[in-house]
Amino acid sequence: MSYNRMELMISLASRFLEDESIVVVGTGAPCAAAMLAQTLYAPNLMIMFEAGGIGPLLPSMPISVGDSRTFYRALAASSMPEIMETCQRGMVDYTFLGGAQIDMYGNINSTMIGSDYSRPKVRFPGSGGANDLASFCWRTMMITVQDARRFTNKIDFITSPGYLTGKGAREAAGLPPGSGPYKVITDLGVLGFDAETKRMQVESIHPGITREQIAANTGFELLWSPDLDTSEPPTEQELAVLREKVDPYRYIIGRS
């Protein structure tokens, strides 16, 4: 069965979400991954949105993390402090972030491109809740296309913390111990982080993609897992749920 890269990334991401855990998501692909996981793998996955929605029965894709879809027939319509404090307290297992740049330690830039902060080449919206979620949630994931500009050796601005400069750096900075980047799911492969160096390492390569392609689309030196694998493509069931239930109007999977 044919599939596009967005369907592939969302399917792979959905498999990492364990049942009976809590995830804070934004709009777009992460929301789709959480909805897919909830349908197939993790029926008791609790989905939260940073503006206050807790456990909605999402009738369709929200356009904002604060729109009324995010608490449609929800368990609770709470508040931003309620969600952020739940994260800071250590009860949120997963989150998904996006950004313009990511480095080998999983640090993410969603603030600006350029070398002079006061005169940015390009200004982006900023942290929003991303820095908070990356600081507090146990496992941070990212769904993104992979290219050498985005996967950079020299990040212009660290908006949200990955492992900062390596092992122990988060803890030294005062961030809650044991939290940090978990998986980066791209259109080329699935990347995790080496336990010793906290550097990004390739865990699986998508069907039809080569090692050389991944290296060429990465601006820093990658580590390669000793158990390097080929990614399992989306199943027929995953594609059916994605196309018929999660995103019937192809708002997200049509973006590929």
Add this chain to the structure above:
Amino acid sequence: MGEPNFALPEAKQVLYQPAGGRRLFSDPDADAAREYFHNKSRKKVDKTTTAAEAVARLVSDGDYLGVGGFGANRIPTAILHEIVRQHKKNLGLAGHTATHDFQILVAGRCVNRCDVAYVIGLEARGLSKRARQAVESGEIEITEWTNAALAWRYKAAAMGVSFIPARCMLGTDTVQYSAAVEMECPFTGKKYLALPALYPDVGVIHVHRADVYGNCQIDGIMVSDFDLARASKRLIITTEQLIPEEMIRRAPDRTAIPYYLVDAVVEVPYGSYPGNMAYMYYSDEEHLQEWLQAEQDPKTLADFIERNIYGVPDFWSYLMLNGGPARLAGLRHQETLLEK
């Protein structure tokens, strides 16, 4: 086994380290705020007025503004338009996911400084070209924060203290370009970020129901408005509906904002348009796209703002200009899922 015994700290010098080098735009001092609140009127009087009068009386050039809701959800659009229409200048703004609200104020060139958590973007809708240009050019001075940081800065102010400890932002460039301070917890010795209290000069919040005194009910998510209402020195409420005090008294557990916090109450049906209002009407995505498109060129933006804000006397005329009751009925149907 006896009870666990947690040692109190030894006396020592505690270290404070400015983590960010940017400007703090508002005074975090709790005693200065207490002095203001000491003199704030407690009168339970009819506070209903018009958007024009409320803005003329309560918003001055140079004030620092906090806007309720979340970008294009439950926002007080009528007041934001009125601020533009009255040419208010040099306002400070809390950019706590400020999307369409930021876009409106920037189109009117009303803002010259902003505590940024999230601005410029309209989430999944795209980016505001004019807002981006205003930030990139330095027209608006920026200090970086996060959504939680700004929410907790309101919370500190609402608590009546001058700072609150948090564990976000640490180790990043976000903190370097903030005005936060690193400190040591006096009990555990662990590193924390001290966030300064944020007391806006003016808070503006749109609610579902309020009585004439300003007792308010909000349906759906509160976002950060519980604390924003309490942190704000002056507070303007716009409400979908004015209700009798009796309805407030019948459900006191629903009162999110009590009257003594409030300085003006303006009844504005569809007041969050073109934003979403939970359980009432969905966002007008076509109109929001029109805004984004108009910004592609300074001339088309000027025409668009002239037509939609300067050229109309009030918010009702703006609604009529953009489809009136027929359009609003459609948005009500979208919200209640009667149509997609």
